[in-house]
Amino acid sequence: MLSQEAEELLGAMPPRPPRASVDLDTNRRGLRAQIPAFAPPDEPLLVGEGLIAGVPVRSYRPPALEGVTAPCVVYAHGGGWALGDLDTHDSWCRRLSLGADCVVISVDYRQPPEHPYPAALDDVTAVVRAVLSNPDSHDVDPDLVCVAGDSAGGNLAAATAQRLAGSSPPLVHQLLILPVLDNRPERWPSYQEHAEALGLTRDDMVWYFEQYAGPRWSEVADPGLAPMRAESLAGLPTATVLTAECDPLRDEGEGYAARLVEAGVPTAMRRFVGTFHPFTLYVPRLEAAVEALDLCVARVREVFARER
Known part of the structure:
Protein backbone atom coordinates (compact mmCIF):
# COMPACT_ATOMS: atom_id res chain seq x y z
CA MET A 1 0.00 0.00 0.00
CA LEU A 2 1.26 3.46 -0.88
CA SER A 3 2.23 5.80 1.92
CA GLN A 4 0.14 8.91 2.45
CA GLU A 5 3.05 11.03 1.26
CA ALA A 6 3.35 9.02 -1.97
CA GLU A 7 -0.39 9.13 -2.57
CA GLU A 8 -0.43 12.91 -2.13
CA LEU A 9 2.48 13.37 -4.52
CA LEU A 10 0.94 11.20 -7.22
CA GLY A 11 -2.47 12.74 -6.66
CA ALA A 12 -1.07 16.21 -7.32
CA MET A 13 0.39 15.15 -10.66
CA PRO A 14 -1.62 15.11 -13.90
CA PRO A 15 -2.68 11.58 -14.86
CA ARG A 16 -0.41 9.84 -17.35
CA PRO A 17 -1.97 7.86 -20.21
CA PRO A 18 -0.87 4.23 -20.67
CA ARG A 19 2.35 4.11 -22.67
CA ALA A 20 0.80 2.06 -25.47
CA SER A 21 -2.07 4.54 -25.92
CA VAL A 22 0.10 7.39 -27.24
CA ASP A 23 3.01 7.63 -29.65
CA LEU A 24 6.69 7.51 -28.80
CA ASP A 25 7.31 11.25 -29.04
CA THR A 26 4.37 12.00 -26.76
CA ASN A 27 5.72 9.54 -24.20
CA ARG A 28 9.16 11.14 -24.37
CA ARG A 29 7.76 14.64 -23.98
CA GLY A 30 5.61 13.47 -21.08
CA LEU A 31 8.59 12.22 -19.11
CA ARG A 32 10.59 15.36 -19.85
CA ALA A 33 7.65 17.44 -18.61
CA GLN A 34 8.30 16.00 -15.14
CA ILE A 35 11.83 17.42 -14.95
CA PRO A 36 10.77 20.42 -12.78
CA ALA A 37 9.54 17.91 -10.17
CA PHE A 38 13.06 16.47 -9.90
CA ALA A 39 14.48 19.58 -8.22
CA PRO A 40 18.26 19.93 -8.60
CA PRO A 41 20.47 20.67 -5.58
CA ASP A 42 21.88 24.16 -5.07
CA GLU A 43 25.50 23.15 -4.47
CA PRO A 44 27.97 23.93 -7.25
CA LEU A 45 29.36 21.17 -9.43
CA LEU A 46 31.71 20.94 -12.37
CA VAL A 47 29.54 19.65 -15.19
CA GLY A 48 30.75 18.83 -18.69
CA GLU A 49 29.60 17.00 -21.79
CA GLY A 50 31.58 15.05 -24.33
CA LEU A 51 32.16 11.64 -25.86
CA ILE A 52 33.62 8.51 -24.31
CA ALA A 53 34.17 5.61 -26.71
CA GLY A 54 32.07 7.61 -29.17
CA VAL A 55 29.08 7.70 -26.79
CA PRO A 56 27.71 11.05 -25.53
CA VAL A 57 28.07 11.50 -21.77
CA ARG A 58 27.60 14.15 -19.12
CA SER A 59 30.08 14.21 -16.24
CA TYR A 60 29.63 15.60 -12.75
CA ARG A 61 32.54 16.42 -10.45
CA PRO A 62 32.57 18.18 -7.07
CA PRO A 63 34.78 21.30 -7.27
CA ALA A 64 37.20 19.88 -4.69
CA LEU A 65 37.98 17.04 -7.11
CA GLU A 66 38.99 19.30 -10.01
CA GLY A 67 42.21 17.95 -11.47
CA VAL A 68 42.20 15.07 -8.99
CA THR A 69 42.10 11.38 -9.86
CA ALA A 70 38.78 10.42 -8.30
CA PRO A 71 36.46 7.46 -7.81
CA CYS A 72 33.73 7.20 -10.40
CA VAL A 73 30.17 5.98 -10.87
CA VAL A 74 29.08 5.32 -14.46
CA TYR A 75 25.32 5.87 -14.49
CA ALA A 76 22.63 4.59 -16.87
CA HIS A 77 19.36 6.52 -16.68
CA GLY A 78 15.95 4.90 -16.49
CA GLY A 79 12.89 5.41 -18.66
CA GLY A 80 12.11 2.00 -20.14
CA TRP A 81 15.15 2.20 -22.46
CA ALA A 82 13.09 4.24 -24.96
CA LEU A 83 12.40 7.25 -22.73
CA GLY A 84 14.47 9.36 -20.35
CA ASP A 85 17.70 11.18 -21.08
CA LEU A 86 20.54 13.05 -19.43
CA ASP A 87 18.19 15.83 -18.34
CA THR A 88 15.51 13.65 -16.73
CA HIS A 89 18.16 12.19 -14.42
CA ASP A 90 20.35 15.25 -14.07
CA SER A 91 19.22 16.06 -10.53
CA TRP A 92 19.75 12.50 -9.31
CA CYS A 93 23.26 12.36 -10.79
CA ARG A 94 24.13 15.72 -9.25
CA ARG A 95 23.01 14.54 -5.82
CA LEU A 96 24.88 11.25 -6.14
CA SER A 97 28.09 13.03 -7.14
CA LEU A 98 27.85 15.54 -4.29
CA GLY A 99 26.84 13.01 -1.67
CA ALA A 100 29.34 10.31 -2.57
CA ASP A 101 32.12 12.82 -3.32
CA CYS A 102 32.90 11.19 -6.63
CA VAL A 103 32.73 11.69 -10.37
CA VAL A 104 29.47 10.56 -11.96
CA ILE A 105 29.44 9.88 -15.70
CA SER A 106 25.89 9.71 -17.06
CA VAL A 107 25.58 7.81 -20.34
CA ASP A 108 23.37 9.12 -23.16
CA TYR A 109 22.95 5.66 -24.68
CA ARG A 110 21.17 5.00 -27.96
CA GLN A 111 17.48 4.35 -27.51
CA PRO A 112 14.94 2.04 -29.08
CA PRO A 113 12.96 1.59 -31.20
CA GLU A 114 15.34 3.56 -33.45
CA HIS A 115 18.23 1.57 -31.98
CA PRO A 116 16.95 -1.77 -30.63
CA TYR A 117 18.65 -4.16 -28.23
CA PRO A 118 21.57 -4.45 -27.69
CA ALA A 119 22.53 -0.89 -28.73
CA ALA A 120 21.90 0.65 -25.30
CA LEU A 121 23.84 -2.11 -23.55
CA ASP A 122 26.69 -1.84 -26.04
CA ASP A 123 26.96 1.90 -25.32
CA VAL A 124 26.97 1.57 -21.54
CA THR A 125 29.47 -1.28 -21.70
CA ALA A 126 31.72 0.71 -24.05
CA VAL A 127 31.76 3.69 -21.70
CA VAL A 128 32.52 1.59 -18.63
CA ARG A 129 35.24 -0.32 -20.46
CA ALA A 130 36.83 2.93 -21.66
CA VAL A 131 36.77 4.43 -18.18
CA LEU A 132 38.45 1.31 -16.79
CA SER A 133 41.08 1.14 -19.53
CA ASN A 134 41.76 4.86 -20.14
CA PRO A 135 41.31 6.49 -16.74
CA ASP A 136 43.89 9.23 -17.21
CA SER A 137 41.80 10.93 -19.89
CA HIS A 138 38.91 11.26 -17.43
CA ASP A 139 40.80 11.90 -14.15
CA VAL A 140 39.26 8.71 -12.77
CA ASP A 141 40.81 6.05 -10.53
CA PRO A 142 40.45 2.78 -12.51
CA ASP A 143 40.45 0.80 -9.26
CA LEU A 144 37.40 2.69 -7.99
CA ASP A 182 13.83 -10.50 -16.15
CA ASN A 183 11.58 -10.73 -19.21
CA ARG A 184 9.25 -13.36 -17.78
CA PRO A 185 6.57 -11.38 -15.90
CA GLU A 186 4.58 -14.51 -15.15
CA ARG A 187 7.31 -15.68 -12.77
CA TRP A 188 6.92 -12.78 -10.34
CA PRO A 189 3.88 -12.27 -8.09
CA SER A 190 4.48 -8.52 -7.90
CA TYR A 191 3.63 -8.28 -11.60
CA GLN A 192 0.15 -9.51 -10.76
CA GLU A 193 -0.15 -7.76 -7.40
CA HIS A 194 0.79 -4.37 -8.87
CA ALA A 195 -0.26 -4.83 -12.49
CA GLU A 196 -2.13 -1.50 -12.39
CA ALA A 197 0.26 0.34 -10.08
CA LEU A 198 0.57 4.09 -10.23
CA GLY A 199 3.85 5.05 -11.87
CA LEU A 200 4.44 1.79 -13.74
CA THR A 201 1.97 -0.87 -14.87
CA ARG A 202 2.43 -4.33 -16.31
CA ASP A 203 1.19 -3.09 -19.69
CA ASP A 204 3.73 -0.26 -19.57
CA MET A 205 6.50 -2.82 -19.13
CA VAL A 206 5.19 -4.82 -22.09
CA TRP A 207 5.36 -1.65 -24.20
CA TYR A 208 8.89 -0.91 -23.02
CA PHE A 209 10.08 -4.41 -23.85
CA GLU A 210 8.45 -4.22 -27.28
CA GLN A 211 10.35 -1.02 -28.04
CA TYR A 212 13.65 -2.49 -26.86
CA ALA A 213 13.53 -6.08 -28.06
CA GLY A 214 10.61 -6.39 -30.48
CA PRO A 215 7.31 -8.27 -30.33
CA ARG A 216 8.95 -11.56 -29.31
CA TRP A 217 10.79 -10.01 -26.37
CA SER A 218 9.63 -12.63 -23.88
CA GLU A 219 11.30 -15.39 -25.90
CA VAL A 220 14.78 -13.82 -25.76
CA ALA A 221 16.91 -15.91 -23.41
CA ASP A 222 19.97 -13.65 -23.58
CA PRO A 223 21.07 -12.43 -20.12
CA GLY A 224 22.08 -9.18 -21.80
CA LEU A 225 18.37 -8.45 -22.07
CA ALA A 226 17.34 -10.25 -18.89
CA PRO A 227 20.26 -10.56 -16.41
CA MET A 228 18.20 -13.00 -14.33
CA ARG A 229 18.67 -15.57 -17.13
CA ALA A 230 22.43 -15.83 -16.51
CA GLU A 231 23.41 -19.37 -15.53
CA SER A 232 25.70 -18.12 -12.76
CA LEU A 233 26.21 -14.82 -10.94
CA ALA A 234 29.44 -15.92 -9.28
CA GLY A 235 32.36 -13.53 -9.56
CA LEU A 236 30.27 -10.38 -10.07
CA PRO A 237 31.08 -7.16 -8.20
CA THR A 238 29.46 -6.46 -4.87
CA ALA A 239 25.94 -5.10 -5.18
CA THR A 240 23.28 -2.86 -3.74
CA VAL A 241 19.68 -3.49 -4.84
CA LEU A 242 16.78 -1.15 -4.07
CA THR A 243 13.16 -2.12 -4.65
CA ALA A 244 9.80 -0.37 -4.19
CA GLU A 245 6.89 -2.09 -2.46
CA CYS A 246 4.21 -1.09 -5.01
CA ASP A 247 6.18 -1.88 -8.14
CA PRO A 248 5.67 -4.72 -10.64
CA LEU A 249 9.48 -5.08 -10.72
CA ARG A 250 9.83 -5.59 -6.96
CA ASP A 251 10.08 -9.36 -6.82
CA GLU A 252 12.57 -9.80 -9.65
CA GLY A 253 14.87 -7.25 -8.01
CA GLU A 254 14.70 -9.10 -4.73
CA GLY A 255 15.06 -12.42 -6.50
CA TYR A 256 18.21 -11.21 -8.23
CA ALA A 257 19.64 -9.99 -4.92
CA ALA A 258 18.96 -13.43 -3.44
CA ARG A 259 20.74 -15.10 -6.34
CA LEU A 260 23.73 -12.81 -5.90
CA VAL A 261 23.96 -13.77 -2.24
CA GLU A 262 23.66 -17.47 -3.12
CA ALA A 263 26.52 -17.01 -5.60
CA GLY A 264 28.74 -15.57 -2.87
CA VAL A 265 28.48 -11.94 -4.00
CA PRO A 266 28.28 -9.53 -1.03
CA THR A 267 24.93 -7.82 -1.56
CA ALA A 268 22.77 -5.32 0.33
CA MET A 269 19.07 -5.26 -0.53
CA ARG A 270 16.36 -2.94 0.76
CA ARG A 271 12.65 -2.74 -0.04
CA PHE A 272 11.20 0.74 0.44
CA VAL A 273 7.74 0.34 1.92
CA GLY A 274 4.86 2.47 0.65
CA THR A 275 6.69 3.53 -2.50
CA PHE A 276 6.10 3.37 -6.24
CA HIS A 277 8.16 3.21 -9.42
CA PRO A 278 10.17 5.49 -9.82
CA PHE A 279 9.93 7.14 -6.38
CA THR A 280 13.69 7.67 -6.10
CA LEU A 281 13.64 10.60 -8.52
CA TYR A 282 11.47 12.73 -6.23
CA VAL A 283 14.17 14.10 -3.94
CA PRO A 284 13.49 16.08 -1.76
CA ARG A 285 9.71 15.84 -2.11
CA LEU A 286 9.47 12.28 -0.76
CA GLU A 287 11.07 11.26 2.51
CA ALA A 288 11.58 7.75 1.12
CA ALA A 289 13.44 9.19 -1.88
CA VAL A 290 15.77 11.07 0.44
CA GLU A 291 16.36 7.84 2.39
CA ALA A 292 17.07 5.97 -0.85
CA LEU A 293 19.57 8.59 -1.96
CA ASP A 294 21.25 8.49 1.45
CA LEU A 295 21.52 4.70 1.21
CA CYS A 296 23.02 4.86 -2.28
CA VAL A 297 25.51 7.51 -1.19
CA ALA A 298 26.48 5.55 1.91
CA ARG A 299 26.98 2.32 -0.03
CA VAL A 300 29.08 3.97 -2.73
CA ARG A 301 31.20 5.78 -0.13
CA GLU A 302 31.65 2.53 1.81
CA VAL A 303 32.78 0.64 -1.28
CA PHE A 304 35.21 3.31 -2.37
CA ALA A 305 36.66 3.60 1.17
CA ARG A 306 37.09 -0.18 1.39
CA GLU A 307 38.82 -0.44 -1.98
CA ARG A 308 41.25 2.45 -1.53
Missing part, protein backbone atom coordinates in the same frame (compact mmCIF):
# COMPACT_ATOMS: atom_id res chain seq x y z
CA VAL A 145 34.73 2.41 -10.68
CA CYS A 146 31.12 1.49 -9.99
CA VAL A 147 28.30 0.94 -12.48
CA ALA A 148 24.81 2.10 -11.54
CA GLY A 149 21.37 2.72 -12.95
CA ASP A 150 17.67 2.90 -12.19
CA SER A 151 14.82 0.93 -13.77
CA ALA A 152 15.89 0.15 -17.35
CA GLY A 153 19.21 1.73 -16.42
CA GLY A 154 19.47 -0.79 -13.60
CA ASN A 155 19.01 -3.48 -16.23
CA LEU A 156 21.87 -1.98 -18.25
CA ALA A 157 24.06 -1.71 -15.17
CA ALA A 158 23.47 -5.34 -14.16
CA ALA A 159 24.04 -6.59 -17.72
CA THR A 160 27.21 -4.51 -18.02
CA ALA A 161 28.52 -5.97 -14.76
CA GLN A 162 27.93 -9.44 -16.19
CA ARG A 163 29.62 -8.58 -19.50
CA LEU A 164 32.68 -7.21 -17.73
CA ALA A 165 33.02 -9.94 -15.12
CA GLY A 166 36.68 -10.82 -14.82
CA SER A 167 37.89 -7.56 -16.37
CA SER A 168 41.11 -6.01 -15.17
CA PRO A 169 40.81 -3.73 -13.35
CA PRO A 170 37.43 -5.00 -12.18
CA LEU A 171 34.33 -3.01 -11.37
CA VAL A 172 34.09 -2.60 -7.60
CA HIS A 173 30.31 -2.35 -7.28
CA GLN A 174 26.93 -2.43 -9.02
CA LEU A 175 24.18 -0.14 -7.75
CA LEU A 176 20.80 -1.39 -9.03
CA ILE A 177 17.85 0.90 -8.31
CA LEU A 178 14.36 -0.55 -9.01
CA PRO A 179 15.96 -2.61 -11.78
CA VAL A 180 14.42 -4.55 -14.66
CA LEU A 181 16.09 -7.96 -14.46
Whole structure:
Protein backbone atom coordinates (compact mmCIF):
# COMPACT_ATOMS: atom_id res chain seq x y z
CA MET A 1 0.00 0.00 0.00
CA LEU A 2 1.26 3.46 -0.88
CA SER A 3 2.23 5.80 1.92
CA GLN A 4 0.14 8.91 2.45
CA GLU A 5 3.05 11.03 1.26
CA ALA A 6 3.35 9.02 -1.97
CA GLU A 7 -0.39 9.13 -2.57
CA GLU A 8 -0.43 12.91 -2.13
CA LEU A 9 2.48 13.37 -4.52
CA LEU A 10 0.94 11.20 -7.22
CA GLY A 11 -2.47 12.74 -6.66
CA ALA A 12 -1.07 16.21 -7.32
CA MET A 13 0.39 15.15 -10.66
CA PRO A 14 -1.62 15.11 -13.90
CA PRO A 15 -2.68 11.58 -14.86
CA ARG A 16 -0.41 9.84 -17.35
CA PRO A 17 -1.97 7.86 -20.21
CA PRO A 18 -0.87 4.23 -20.67
CA ARG A 19 2.35 4.11 -22.67
CA ALA A 20 0.80 2.06 -25.47
CA SER A 21 -2.07 4.54 -25.92
CA VAL A 22 0.10 7.39 -27.24
CA ASP A 23 3.01 7.63 -29.65
CA LEU A 24 6.69 7.51 -28.80
CA ASP A 25 7.31 11.25 -29.04
CA THR A 26 4.37 12.00 -26.76
CA ASN A 27 5.72 9.54 -24.20
CA ARG A 28 9.16 11.14 -24.37
CA ARG A 29 7.76 14.64 -23.98
CA GLY A 30 5.61 13.47 -21.08
CA LEU A 31 8.59 12.22 -19.11
CA ARG A 32 10.59 15.36 -19.85
CA ALA A 33 7.65 17.44 -18.61
CA GLN A 34 8.30 16.00 -15.14
CA ILE A 35 11.83 17.42 -14.95
CA PRO A 36 10.77 20.42 -12.78
CA ALA A 37 9.54 17.91 -10.17
CA PHE A 38 13.06 16.47 -9.90
CA ALA A 39 14.48 19.58 -8.22
CA PRO A 40 18.26 19.93 -8.60
CA PRO A 41 20.47 20.67 -5.58
CA ASP A 42 21.88 24.16 -5.07
CA GLU A 43 25.50 23.15 -4.47
CA PRO A 44 27.97 23.93 -7.25
CA LEU A 45 29.36 21.17 -9.43
CA LEU A 46 31.71 20.94 -12.37
CA VAL A 47 29.54 19.65 -15.19
CA GLY A 48 30.75 18.83 -18.69
CA GLU A 49 29.60 17.00 -21.79
CA GLY A 50 31.58 15.05 -24.33
CA LEU A 51 32.16 11.64 -25.86
CA ILE A 52 33.62 8.51 -24.31
CA ALA A 53 34.17 5.61 -26.71
CA GLY A 54 32.07 7.61 -29.17
CA VAL A 55 29.08 7.70 -26.79
CA PRO A 56 27.71 11.05 -25.53
CA VAL A 57 28.07 11.50 -21.77
CA ARG A 58 27.60 14.15 -19.12
CA SER A 59 30.08 14.21 -16.24
CA TYR A 60 29.63 15.60 -12.75
CA ARG A 61 32.54 16.42 -10.45
CA PRO A 62 32.57 18.18 -7.07
CA PRO A 63 34.78 21.30 -7.27
CA ALA A 64 37.20 19.88 -4.69
CA LEU A 65 37.98 17.04 -7.11
CA GLU A 66 38.99 19.30 -10.01
CA GLY A 67 42.21 17.95 -11.47
CA VAL A 68 42.20 15.07 -8.99
CA THR A 69 42.10 11.38 -9.86
CA ALA A 70 38.78 10.42 -8.30
CA PRO A 71 36.46 7.46 -7.81
CA CYS A 72 33.73 7.20 -10.40
CA VAL A 73 30.17 5.98 -10.87
CA VAL A 74 29.08 5.32 -14.46
CA TYR A 75 25.32 5.87 -14.49
CA ALA A 76 22.63 4.59 -16.87
CA HIS A 77 19.36 6.52 -16.68
CA GLY A 78 15.95 4.90 -16.49
CA GLY A 79 12.89 5.41 -18.66
CA GLY A 80 12.11 2.00 -20.14
CA TRP A 81 15.15 2.20 -22.46
CA ALA A 82 13.09 4.24 -24.96
CA LEU A 83 12.40 7.25 -22.73
CA GLY A 84 14.47 9.36 -20.35
CA ASP A 85 17.70 11.18 -21.08
CA LEU A 86 20.54 13.05 -19.43
CA ASP A 87 18.19 15.83 -18.34
CA THR A 88 15.51 13.65 -16.73
CA HIS A 89 18.16 12.19 -14.42
CA ASP A 90 20.35 15.25 -14.07
CA SER A 91 19.22 16.06 -10.53
CA TRP A 92 19.75 12.50 -9.31
CA CYS A 93 23.26 12.36 -10.79
CA ARG A 94 24.13 15.72 -9.25
CA ARG A 95 23.01 14.54 -5.82
CA LEU A 96 24.88 11.25 -6.14
CA SER A 97 28.09 13.03 -7.14
CA LEU A 98 27.85 15.54 -4.29
CA GLY A 99 26.84 13.01 -1.67
CA ALA A 100 29.34 10.31 -2.57
CA ASP A 101 32.12 12.82 -3.32
CA CYS A 102 32.90 11.19 -6.63
CA VAL A 103 32.73 11.69 -10.37
CA VAL A 104 29.47 10.56 -11.96
CA ILE A 105 29.44 9.88 -15.70
CA SER A 106 25.89 9.71 -17.06
CA VAL A 107 25.58 7.81 -20.34
CA ASP A 108 23.37 9.12 -23.16
CA TYR A 109 22.95 5.66 -24.68
CA ARG A 110 21.17 5.00 -27.96
CA GLN A 111 17.48 4.35 -27.51
CA PRO A 112 14.94 2.04 -29.08
CA PRO A 113 12.96 1.59 -31.20
CA GLU A 114 15.34 3.56 -33.45
CA HIS A 115 18.23 1.57 -31.98
CA PRO A 116 16.95 -1.77 -30.63
CA TYR A 117 18.65 -4.16 -28.23
CA PRO A 118 21.57 -4.45 -27.69
CA ALA A 119 22.53 -0.89 -28.73
CA ALA A 120 21.90 0.65 -25.30
CA LEU A 121 23.84 -2.11 -23.55
CA ASP A 122 26.69 -1.84 -26.04
CA ASP A 123 26.96 1.90 -25.32
CA VAL A 124 26.97 1.57 -21.54
CA THR A 125 29.47 -1.28 -21.70
CA ALA A 126 31.72 0.71 -24.05
CA VAL A 127 31.76 3.69 -21.70
CA VAL A 128 32.52 1.59 -18.63
CA ARG A 129 35.24 -0.32 -20.46
CA ALA A 130 36.83 2.93 -21.66
CA VAL A 131 36.77 4.43 -18.18
CA LEU A 132 38.45 1.31 -16.79
CA SER A 133 41.08 1.14 -19.53
CA ASN A 134 41.76 4.86 -20.14
CA PRO A 135 41.31 6.49 -16.74
CA ASP A 136 43.89 9.23 -17.21
CA SER A 137 41.80 10.93 -19.89
CA HIS A 138 38.91 11.26 -17.43
CA ASP A 139 40.80 11.90 -14.15
CA VAL A 140 39.26 8.71 -12.77
CA ASP A 141 40.81 6.05 -10.53
CA PRO A 142 40.45 2.78 -12.51
CA ASP A 143 40.45 0.80 -9.26
CA LEU A 144 37.40 2.69 -7.99
CA VAL A 145 34.73 2.41 -10.68
CA CYS A 146 31.12 1.49 -9.99
CA VAL A 147 28.30 0.94 -12.48
CA ALA A 148 24.81 2.10 -11.54
CA GLY A 149 21.37 2.72 -12.95
CA ASP A 150 17.67 2.90 -12.19
CA SER A 151 14.82 0.93 -13.77
CA ALA A 152 15.89 0.15 -17.35
CA GLY A 153 19.21 1.73 -16.42
CA GLY A 154 19.47 -0.79 -13.60
CA ASN A 155 19.01 -3.48 -16.23
CA LEU A 156 21.87 -1.98 -18.25
CA ALA A 157 24.06 -1.71 -15.17
CA ALA A 158 23.47 -5.34 -14.16
CA ALA A 159 24.04 -6.59 -17.72
CA THR A 160 27.21 -4.51 -18.02
CA ALA A 161 28.52 -5.97 -14.76
CA GLN A 162 27.93 -9.44 -16.19
CA ARG A 163 29.62 -8.58 -19.50
CA LEU A 164 32.68 -7.21 -17.73
CA ALA A 165 33.02 -9.94 -15.12
CA GLY A 166 36.68 -10.82 -14.82
CA SER A 167 37.89 -7.56 -16.37
CA SER A 168 41.11 -6.01 -15.17
CA PRO A 169 40.81 -3.73 -13.35
CA PRO A 170 37.43 -5.00 -12.18
CA LEU A 171 34.33 -3.01 -11.37
CA VAL A 172 34.09 -2.60 -7.60
CA HIS A 173 30.31 -2.35 -7.28
CA GLN A 174 26.93 -2.43 -9.02
CA LEU A 175 24.18 -0.14 -7.75
CA LEU A 176 20.80 -1.39 -9.03
CA ILE A 177 17.85 0.90 -8.31
CA LEU A 178 14.36 -0.55 -9.01
CA PRO A 179 15.96 -2.61 -11.78
CA VAL A 180 14.42 -4.55 -14.66
CA LEU A 181 16.09 -7.96 -14.46
CA ASP A 182 13.83 -10.50 -16.15
CA ASN A 183 11.58 -10.73 -19.21
CA ARG A 184 9.25 -13.36 -17.78
CA PRO A 185 6.57 -11.38 -15.90
CA GLU A 186 4.58 -14.51 -15.15
CA ARG A 187 7.31 -15.68 -12.77
CA TRP A 188 6.92 -12.78 -10.34
CA PRO A 189 3.88 -12.27 -8.09
CA SER A 190 4.48 -8.52 -7.90
CA TYR A 191 3.63 -8.28 -11.60
CA GLN A 192 0.15 -9.51 -10.76
CA GLU A 193 -0.15 -7.76 -7.40
CA HIS A 194 0.79 -4.37 -8.87
CA ALA A 195 -0.26 -4.83 -12.49
CA GLU A 196 -2.13 -1.50 -12.39
CA ALA A 197 0.26 0.34 -10.08
CA LEU A 198 0.57 4.09 -10.23
CA GLY A 199 3.85 5.05 -11.87
CA LEU A 200 4.44 1.79 -13.74
CA THR A 201 1.97 -0.87 -14.87
CA ARG A 202 2.43 -4.33 -16.31
CA ASP A 203 1.19 -3.09 -19.69
CA ASP A 204 3.73 -0.26 -19.57
CA MET A 205 6.50 -2.82 -19.13
CA VAL A 206 5.19 -4.82 -22.09
CA TRP A 207 5.36 -1.65 -24.20
CA TYR A 208 8.89 -0.91 -23.02
CA PHE A 209 10.08 -4.41 -23.85
CA GLU A 210 8.45 -4.22 -27.28
CA GLN A 211 10.35 -1.02 -28.04
CA TYR A 212 13.65 -2.49 -26.86
CA ALA A 213 13.53 -6.08 -28.06
CA GLY A 214 10.61 -6.39 -30.48
CA PRO A 215 7.31 -8.27 -30.33
CA ARG A 216 8.95 -11.56 -29.31
CA TRP A 217 10.79 -10.01 -26.37
CA SER A 218 9.63 -12.63 -23.88
CA GLU A 219 11.30 -15.39 -25.90
CA VAL A 220 14.78 -13.82 -25.76
CA ALA A 221 16.91 -15.91 -23.41
CA ASP A 222 19.97 -13.65 -23.58
CA PRO A 223 21.07 -12.43 -20.12
CA GLY A 224 22.08 -9.18 -21.80
CA LEU A 225 18.37 -8.45 -22.07
CA ALA A 226 17.34 -10.25 -18.89
CA PRO A 227 20.26 -10.56 -16.41
CA MET A 228 18.20 -13.00 -14.33
CA ARG A 229 18.67 -15.57 -17.13
CA ALA A 230 22.43 -15.83 -16.51
CA GLU A 231 23.41 -19.37 -15.53
CA SER A 232 25.70 -18.12 -12.76
CA LEU A 233 26.21 -14.82 -10.94
CA ALA A 234 29.44 -15.92 -9.28
CA GLY A 235 32.36 -13.53 -9.56
CA LEU A 236 30.27 -10.38 -10.07
CA PRO A 237 31.08 -7.16 -8.20
CA THR A 238 29.46 -6.46 -4.87
CA ALA A 239 25.94 -5.10 -5.18
CA THR A 240 23.28 -2.86 -3.74
CA VAL A 241 19.68 -3.49 -4.84
CA LEU A 242 16.78 -1.15 -4.07
CA THR A 243 13.16 -2.12 -4.65
CA ALA A 244 9.80 -0.37 -4.19
CA GLU A 245 6.89 -2.09 -2.46
CA CYS A 246 4.21 -1.09 -5.01
CA ASP A 247 6.18 -1.88 -8.14
CA PRO A 248 5.67 -4.72 -10.64
CA LEU A 249 9.48 -5.08 -10.72
CA ARG A 250 9.83 -5.59 -6.96
CA ASP A 251 10.08 -9.36 -6.82
CA GLU A 252 12.57 -9.80 -9.65
CA GLY A 253 14.87 -7.25 -8.01
CA GLU A 254 14.70 -9.10 -4.73
CA GLY A 255 15.06 -12.42 -6.50
CA TYR A 256 18.21 -11.21 -8.23
CA ALA A 257 19.64 -9.99 -4.92
CA ALA A 258 18.96 -13.43 -3.44
CA ARG A 259 20.74 -15.10 -6.34
CA LEU A 260 23.73 -12.81 -5.90
CA VAL A 261 23.96 -13.77 -2.24
CA GLU A 262 23.66 -17.47 -3.12
CA ALA A 263 26.52 -17.01 -5.60
CA GLY A 264 28.74 -15.57 -2.87
CA VAL A 265 28.48 -11.94 -4.00
CA PRO A 266 28.28 -9.53 -1.03
CA THR A 267 24.93 -7.82 -1.56
CA ALA A 268 22.77 -5.32 0.33
CA MET A 269 19.07 -5.26 -0.53
CA ARG A 270 16.36 -2.94 0.76
CA ARG A 271 12.65 -2.74 -0.04
CA PHE A 272 11.20 0.74 0.44
CA VAL A 273 7.74 0.34 1.92
CA GLY A 274 4.86 2.47 0.65
CA THR A 275 6.69 3.53 -2.50
CA PHE A 276 6.10 3.37 -6.24
CA HIS A 277 8.16 3.21 -9.42
CA PRO A 278 10.17 5.49 -9.82
CA PHE A 279 9.93 7.14 -6.38
CA THR A 280 13.69 7.67 -6.10
CA LEU A 281 13.64 10.60 -8.52
CA TYR A 282 11.47 12.73 -6.23
CA VAL A 283 14.17 14.10 -3.94
CA PRO A 284 13.49 16.08 -1.76
CA ARG A 285 9.71 15.84 -2.11
CA LEU A 286 9.47 12.28 -0.76
CA GLU A 287 11.07 11.26 2.51
CA ALA A 288 11.58 7.75 1.12
CA ALA A 289 13.44 9.19 -1.88
CA VAL A 290 15.77 11.07 0.44
CA GLU A 291 16.36 7.84 2.39
CA ALA A 292 17.07 5.97 -0.85
CA LEU A 293 19.57 8.59 -1.96
CA ASP A 294 21.25 8.49 1.45
CA LEU A 295 21.52 4.70 1.21
CA CYS A 296 23.02 4.86 -2.28
CA VAL A 297 25.51 7.51 -1.19
CA ALA A 298 26.48 5.55 1.91
CA ARG A 299 26.98 2.32 -0.03
CA VAL A 300 29.08 3.97 -2.73
CA ARG A 301 31.20 5.78 -0.13
CA GLU A 302 31.65 2.53 1.81
CA VAL A 303 32.78 0.64 -1.28
CA PHE A 304 35.21 3.31 -2.37
CA ALA A 305 36.66 3.60 1.17
CA ARG A 306 37.09 -0.18 1.39
CA GLU A 307 38.82 -0.44 -1.98
CA ARG A 308 41.25 2.45 -1.53
